[in-house]
Amino acid sequence: MIWDNAFAISIIPMLLKGLWVTVQLTLLGTLIAAVLGLIAAVIRRLQVPVLSHIVTFMVIFVRGTPLLIQAYVAFFVLPIYGISFNAFTTGVVIIGINYSAYMAEVYRSGIQGVPTGQWEAATALSLPAARTWFRVILPQAVRTVIPMLGNYLIQMFKDSAVLSAITVVELMATAQSIGTSTYRYLEPLTMAGALFFLVSYPASRLVNKLERRYAPKQ
Amino acid sequence: MIANLTRRNVLQGAGVAALGAVVAVVATGCTTVTPAGQGAAEGTDLLALAKKQGYLRVGIANEPPYTQVNSDGTVTGCEPDVLKAVCKRLGIDDVQGIITPYESMIPGLQANRWDAVAAGLFMKQSRCAEVLYSEPVIVSTESFGVPIGNPKKILTVADVLADSSLRIAVLPGGFEEGILNTAKVPAAQQVTVKDGRSGIEALAADRADAFFLPTLSLRALSETDKGFEVTDQVPDAPRTGSGAAFRTTDTAFLKAYNVELAALKLTPEFAEILDNWGFDAAAVEGVTADELCQTAG
Amino acid sequence: MSAIIEYAPLLWQGLMTTILVAVLSGALCLIIAFTMGLARLSPHWIVRWPAGVFIEVFRGTSLIVQMFWFFYALPFFGIQLNPLTAAVLALGLNEGAYAAEVVRGAISSRAKGQTEAGIALGMSPAQRLRRILIPQSIPAMLPPFGNVMVDLLKNTSLVSLVTVTDLTFRAQMIRSTTGETAAVFLTILVMYFLLSVLLAMLTKWLEKRYALDRRALAVQRKALRQTSIKDKVGSL
Numbered sequence: 001m002i003w004d005n006a007f008a009i010s011i012i013p014m015l016l017k018g019l020w021v022t023v024q025l026t027l028l029g030t031l032i033a034a035v036l037g038l039i040a041a042v043i044r045r046l047q048v049p050v051l052s053h054i055v056t057f058m059v060i061f062v063r064g065t066p067l068l069i070q071a072y073v074a075f076f077v078l079p080i081y082g083i084s085f086n087a088f089t090t091g092v093v094i095i096g097i098n099y100s101a102y103m104a105e106v107y108r109s110g111i112q113g114v115p116t117g118q119w120e121a122a123t124a125l126s127l128p129a130a131r132t133w134f135r136v137i138l139p140q141a142v143r144t145v146i147p148m149l150g151n152y153l154i155q156m157f158k159d160s161a162v163l164s165a166i167t168v169v170e171l172m173a174t175a176q177s178i179g180t181s182t183y184r185y186l187e188p189l190t191m192a193g194a195l196f197f198l199v200s201y202p203a204s205r206l207v208n209k210l211e212r213r214y215a216p217k218q
Numbered sequence: 219m220i221a222n223l224t225r226r227n228v229l230q231g232a233g234v235a236a237l238g239a240v241v242a243v244v245a246t247g248c249t250t251v252t253p254a255g256q257g258a259a260e261g262t263d264l265l266a267l268a269k270k271q272g273y274l275r276v277g278i279a280n281e282p283p284y285t286q287v288n289s290d291g292t293v294t295g296c297e298p299d300v301l302k303a304v305c306k307r308l309g310i311d312d313v314q315g316i317i318t319p320y321e322s323m324i325p326g327l328q329a330n331r332w333d334a335v336a337a338g339l340f341m342k343q344s345r346c347a348e349v350l351y352s353e354p355v356i357v358s359t360e361s362f363g364v365p366i367g368n369p370k371k372i373l374t375v376a377d378v379l380a381d382s383s384l385r386i387a388v389l390p391g392g393f394e395e396g397i398l399n400t401a402k403v404p405a406a407q408q409v410t411v412k413d414g415r416s417g418i419e420a421l422a423a424d425r426a427d428a429f430f431l432p433t434l435s436l437r438a439l440s441e442t443d444k445g446f447e448v449t450d451q452v453p454d455a456p457r458t459g460s461g462a463a464f465r466t467t468d469t470a471f472l473k474a475y476n477v478e479l480a481a482l483k484l485t486p487e488f489a490e491i492l493d494n495w496g497f498d499a500a501a502v503e504g505v506t507a508d509e510l511c512q513t514a515g
Numbered sequence: 516m517s518a519i520i521e522y523a524p525l526l527w528q529g530l531m532t533t534i535l536v537a538v539l540s541g542a543l544c545l546i547i548a549f550t551m552g553l554a555r556l557s558p559h560w561i562v563r564w565p566a567g568v569f570i571e572v573f574r575g576t577s578l579i580v581q582m583f584w585f586f587y588a589l590p591f592f593g594i595q596l597n598p599l600t601a602a603v604l605a606l607g608l609n610e611g612a613y614a615a616e617v618v619r620g621a622i623s624s625r626a627k628g629q630t631e632a633g634i635a636l637g638m639s640p641a642q643r644l645r646r647i648l649i650p651q652s653i654p655a656m657l658p659p660f661g662n663v664m665v666d667l668l669k670n671t672s673l674v675s676l677v678t679v680t681d682l683t684f685r686a687q688m689i690r691s692t693t694g695e696t697a698a699v700f701l702t703i704l705v706m707y708f709l710l711s712v713l714l715a716m717l718t719k720w721l722e723k724r725y726a727l728d729r730r731a732l733a734v735q736r737k738a739l740r741q742t743s744i745k746d747k748v749g750s751l
Contacts (some may be wrong), residue, residue: 329587
């Protein structure tokens, strides 16, 4: 028999531990992505002389390079210049930065989607810039952004498996280490895949519902 | 010419090319074999096959001096060099090296991705149960790579057990990881690093206090990186050695290999190869694979 | 840095392998995209449903898990794929599932009127699809396809983890031997960036070439050229 049921059941606790690390990675990474992405989008929008161009280039560069290589650079190259953190922290930060580049684009379109009338009304009421941003523009922009945020969260959940390459002990790494120590790869890899699916599929249905609810009123 | 590239032509052409490419790849890529342990076809004579195709596929690690890949892509290092010499005597001209992490060497061998492992895969009980080892080619010692001056005074495995704050970097699936586990060093004290270079960098980045690796491997790494030092041979790490490893079904090949290996050891060529890489040919005299396979782990 | 130059031929080999993997899996991706995407539009549930399952499963599990599964788990069923095939299969099927949704979305968003006109003209569903809906959907499909292809290109770096000797794999090898970690990784980071920029430029060119309104664009361009000539002549 090819599939060993007893073995498969015995490794579930270990896999669930790995899944928990994956979940933590994803939640923290999304938080970083959401915040950094917003900052990047605002800086680009404000068109600060040099900074905006740098931010724009960084966004293009991060979107154009693979997450794996970015992770390698963060984990192996930065310590040479003195910036060194453990694998988990490095993983969270780098995946957060990676996705913030995509979030910046989403925020940009969200901000652009806010009717110009809002900007004009804010000027007419002599609202200071900070107030305009925080009380008027951003709340409206973020509303349309939430479903996309959900989509990226799910994508990050799946992408986080790449961080196993920089020794973060998440679900994929756990499945791999079970395989190398028992020489049986079928059960751990299949079950890891199933766990990814069992979390991401319902989540994506939820996000679809969110999309319909928050759809921009045409 | 551009005028003829209507949308339809381009799409049709692209479609056919795509289909053709994929079919070609899948056709060349697919072979069906029975997985190891389920009674691989008795008829596959590895020796005859290797002689016919002119090469043997070998799993290696790129960890000098055991294995090394040069800038022009050629595979060398102590173990592959010995393997090549014996293969020549068997009538197999060439050796094709496939770089793989230690943890995948045995699974890859069993899955028929390569026909031999010659990477300094040290013999121990659990490995000897999965593969057939040739008679030993090298005998090896273990050491710690530590920051200059060895601030934490890590010299033995007992030192590691004594101080639970010490973090030791090891390669996953490696011999050293096995030593630590057999000695009941808690997992929290073990830091996984993917390869030799990452281990040294973990030291520099303060992710680990010591890097556990064979003495000679550490010395080879220190040639390009002077930022760490190599301790003396660790006294309470089991001494063991390695030879080439083959699938458990390739018994005929193993017999032929051992015959030629014994003949090679009687010639000066063997001592030359070992000397070249810094190994001591005398250390392996009289040592048998059976002996070394008793090593716990 | 000198080590990089010495090992440049190996890096070049790795680059060629990366491009090969990208092209092969891109081709598979396109095939899967159209097969599955069109299947999803079928009125028969027996065709629609399995395609739906395929798409959800391959989109819902991680690409790297799929790659490892094809490489490490399939041998347990007696199917032995060489690393390149396993990697191309995983990449093509995974990205194909995403691209299938693009195809489905683009075709189903074509104006209803087109389908109705086709029916009125007595065309069979296959003819309608082949001659009207698909050609008209191509321009709408190109930008998201471009995104999928850039994504695929970046994901080729993962094949290094299943022993395919691509750019990343070679880089790891060189780093292992020379210890030039920073130089090696930063070099391939830039190389991947240049590759994705080239791919993006190629996609833009394709978009312009196959734009539905390219005749209108051409007329515009011609008009612009003529006015500028008139200005020059007028100023003499």
